[in-house]
Amino acid sequence: MSIGNPALADVLAQHGTPHRLLGALADSGVLVAVRPDRSVVLGTTQAGDRVLLGYTSPATYARHRGGHSLSACDADTILDIQRVTGVREIVIDAAGPAAAAVPIDDLQRFLTTTRTGPTPVLSGAAPAAYATGAMATVSRGAALAQFAPQTADAPALPWVPAPRPHLSGPMQQVDPGYRRCTHPILPALRQAIAQLLMDFPLVHHVWISEARTASGAPGIMLHVKVHMSAAEDVVRDLHRLVRARLPQFAASEAPILMARVADSRSERRMIEIGAHVVCADVRD
Structure with a gap:
């Protein structure tokens, strides 16, 4: 079985539309680098904002010359990592020729509008990620975990805009x-x-x-x-x-x-x- 998300890699290589990119990301997720204690390796912008680093394959991670192991990270786990770390973007294949920075709020809204059934995004299920200081930790079976569907719809959660200023005003x-x-x-x-x-x-x-x-x-x-x-x-x-x-x-x-x-x-x-x-x- 292939490791990674080749469909997402194809969308990036073709400079596909945001809808296609979000669809491929929602379908199969990405790989993330993790330390031996399972803490996720995050990136930091020069403004001090942390970003989640995702990879479509081990080969794209190899361009970073990193030495950490890789773990599958599905869309729900990406949202869990956002909840516990406050990261607002996921940068995919940053060192490759075709890369993308995806606002995680966009992924959440995409999932909200495309998913059907009684299990909503950000359900009451236990998160697959939790905070350890400034890091996030992903359980070993996070990408394969199946949460039992809820018997009743959860109330809709209001969308709160990310606090990062766009600096487009005065x-x-x-x-x-x-x-x-x-x-x-x-x-x-x-x-x-x-x-x-x-x-x-x-x-x-x-x-x-x-x-x-x-x-x-x-x-x-x-x-x-x-x-x-x-x-x-x-x-x-x-x-x-x-x-x-x-x-x-x-x-x-x-x-x-x-x-x-x-x-x-x-x-x-x-x-x-x-x-x-x-x-x-x-x-x-």
Whole structure:
């Protein structure tokens, strides 16, 4: 029997749609690296946020040159790990040529809308993961455990947005001293934005500049020109999808990706510094 999730690997290699990616992840899960005490190996972003690291096969894990053993981790266990550790994203095959960063809340909503039967997501069953300090521990049979279905439907659990700010609001969250972006990730970033904008007809263009957070951490700011009143929602969605396309932003040395609605003042500044601008499937 094969170990891993070859269907998910195929979706990543084909740059499949988010729905296909979530479906493959929900069907067969991923592999996670575990220590001898069964604690899950987590990753940390430069902003200090922990992420769950998942792999579609032992070969993709080998690219990390890690020495831990691998354990199968199904969708329910991913949700359990989120519950006990607070991780908000799972980065899949981060060291490979085809990678993805998936918000775990998206996986939870996908399961909620696609599963049928009396057993809901986040049922009252005992979690397959539990906290040990800053880590999560997965039982040896977690991926194969079968929980008995409940006799009655559990009340619906309200969805609470993750607390991570998207930094797409007022400028006081960042240092407004924008500069022309020269980071090596720029070509891939421009390509990803150009492709995504084909699904955002109300976004006219996106400026890209370097910026710093209020704490002085280096970052990249997307200035999104949106022709609608609910522009913040569009910027938030675009920011999330760009991060999913470019999981390199989850690396500890990567700049923090931020996004905001472009206004007349920020656009004048972008012109002054010669910032890169991207339209749907068109790059300067």
